[in-house]
Amino acid sequence: MSLRIYDTAAAEVRTFVPLQPGKVGLYYCGATVQGDPHVGHIRSGIAFDQLTRWLRYSGYEVTVVRNVTDIDDKILAKSAASYEPFDPQDPDAPAVPNEPWWALAYRYEQVFQRAYDLLGVQRPTYEPRATGHIPEMHQLIQLLIDRGHAYPAADGSGDVYFDVRSWDKYGSLTRQKIEDMQAAPDVEPEFAGRKKDPRDFALWKGHKEGEPATAAWPSPWGTGRPGWHLECSAMATKYLGTGFDIHGGGLDLRFPHHENEMAQSQAAGHDFAGYWMHNGMVTFEGEKMSKSVGNIVTPAEMLQVAEPLVVRYYLGKAQYRSALDYNPGSLAEAAAAVERIEGFMQRALKFVFGGDDYGFVAGEVPEDFRAAMDDDLNVPQALAAVHEAVRRGNTALGSQDKDAVREALREVWAMTDVLFINPLDEHWGKGGAGEAEYRALDTLVRAQLEERRAAREARDWARADAIRNTLAEAGILVEDTADGAAWTLGSR
Secondary structure (H helix, E strand, C coil), X not given: CCCEEEECCCCEEEECCXXXXXXXXXXXXXXXXXXXXCHXXXXXXXXXXXXXXXXXXXXXXXXXXXXXXXXXXXXXXXXXXXXXXXXXXXXXXXXXXXXXXXXXXXXXXXXXXXXXXXXXXXXXXXXXXXXXXXXXXXXHHHHHHHCCCEEECCCCCCCEEECHHHCCCCCCCCCXXXXXXXXXXXXXXXXXXXXXXXXXXXXXXXXXXXXXXXXXXXXXXXXXXXXXXXXXHHHHHHHHCCEEEEEEXXXXXXXXHHHHHHHHHHHCCCCEEEEEEEECCEEECCEECXXXXXXXXXXXXXXXXXXXXXXXXXHCCCCCCCCEEECCCHHHHHHHHHHHHXXXXXXXXXXXXXXXXXXXXXXXXXXXXXXXXXXXXXXXXXXHHHHHHHHXXXXXXXXXXXXXXXXXXXXXXXXXXXXXXXXXXXXXXXXXXXXXXXXXXXXXXXXXXXXXHHXXXXXXXXXXXXXXHHHHHCCEEEEEECCEEEEXXXXX
């Protein structure tokens, strides 16, 4: 079975055929760095990280581009009103009044990067900033003007707009008619008369009184800065070419951002993206997350109650196109699932290899996992394959079938590596199963478990419970099995 993905532009699941055999060009929208990340940002990063890892596992050479929008109306507004701590992780840090827009953008860019890194989202091949690609944007604007699809404002303000009625395919991504669309909200109401049509969107925004001089660049149409949609078209084509395989982002970006990207790129004569992929939103107990409602949950808040692996498992467990609903029990459920996987893997390693020699090589992913991932990244079915292999492995442990345990372990290891939820991967701080740190901890914990066993034999239940509770407070979970007590690292 070949990889099949849902293409938003075609509104159907299509067999994936790359432009160049064996190679994939993937562009997905990164952050506008004007504030802390929310879980929607990180869910999108994890979804396209899963896609990238699966493509690479399937043998493709993948070039990934994720942009940083570091110049934007919101960034300038927040800078003008800024009285925020320099380090958002430290609320007691001194305030930075009137923080320059570029410093604010860079600060939040680092916050995003820390969150991506912590949750195992691989760094892209290229991560271009909008402010570093002004010449490419000028070239694209001029090309659109030359082809009759863009025009400078007649009042000499420096604004340049895309003429939506000049492009007969405008609205095709989201299947809308121009007459049904609202006006583009990228120009202040007092300047709306500069447009031929209120739906025309800004490619270049002339510098206005009161804006920082550092937030403007010279151009053939006047000093100013780029429009939001233009940035992605210029950066995607610079790093991936005028035709590339996949463009991705959150569902909320379909309109106007991706609609406008596609229109301006194709109007410039570029093939642009062959497939459009959009991940679903994260909701809170069935309701849309909203600042006004006060139900927004941030990655930082999740990480206060669960370890990074559990947060990644939760944010990546749903099929990427579906909504992911968060409730107070979500992370506990994810933690239990991670603990089942880790508990089996730890016990299987000890049973198969014994002692301190944990030399191990993972196998290939099983066919049901491969079929699930090729089916538009059906991660729920892929996780079902993981937990079925864990179940089989635990049954084999109970019957002391070493070959069956080894095979189940090889499958679980391979599948969790692909999804990057292998609890024994060193990224998650557990250390590989053969690490010296793990062996030292195992020695200390086993001494406690031996003392607990002796207390239980002596029917000293209070002492046995006290040992178990002490280990639990240290984040060590004890499970009593037919072969004696086993332990795993959990969340404190």
